[in-house]
Amino acid sequence: MKYLKLYIFLIILLGGGAGSWFWNTSHAVPQESRLSAEVAIKKTSGKNKDRYMLIDVRESWENQAVRIPGSKHIPLQEIADNIKNIDKKQKLILYCTVGVRSDKAYRVFRKLGFEEVYVLNGGIDAWMEERGPLETPSIPQWIEGKGCES
Template sequence: MEYLNYLLIGLIVYFLLQRLLPAKGVNQITTSELRSELKNKTKQFIDVRTAAEFRANHINGFRNIPLHELNRKANEIPKDKEVILICQSGMRSNKASEVLRKLGYHNVTNVKGGMSAWS
């Protein structure tokens, strides 16, 4: 019985670490670093929040592709340009980073803290 408790705790810790750690091969930037990146026309900016969240508040220059639509709409995102992703807290955009990496995108950047850190 004690073994099962340790196993359960281990699985919970593993799950949390997978959610909180940055995706492999993905750059991480702060919102202050993002400010200077927004002027760069060679980069593409994707907000992976829901359409309603995007309508309520977004950063000019970002295009909305909700995370649940990313697999289907990834072909609309050129692979030859850096992709900078944002969400509300950085969790969904981190997940989106993993999705894009698996689809063959090599230059992917996640905004740490997301819109919650944007001021």
């Protein structure tokens, strides 16, 4: 019984600090750097189309399944090696599936000196919910109904 109380005390003591990193918002993306899917769609279409660069930080297989047209694919782990040709003053909108990897990518781009970096809040899932344009490059055209004769 004596050891049980000690064991419970240690779990509470150690476990209490473990979650504090999660709730600490100092590492979070600032709210003004988050864009809803609705706003991101408006900023990347029409006459604004060339003012923002969409960057997909998901894995290659995810990008091949579905992506936002015109987006540049740079997996999270490869950002530092693939930014040489991107102007640091270019306005960037980062996205992944739901927002976790794009939050990490945001911090990487900012540390590398990029000034205007935004995160698509909710990722490509939110983009799809807002009915934003999509490409499905790995799906054969006959499945999409193109070139299929009836």
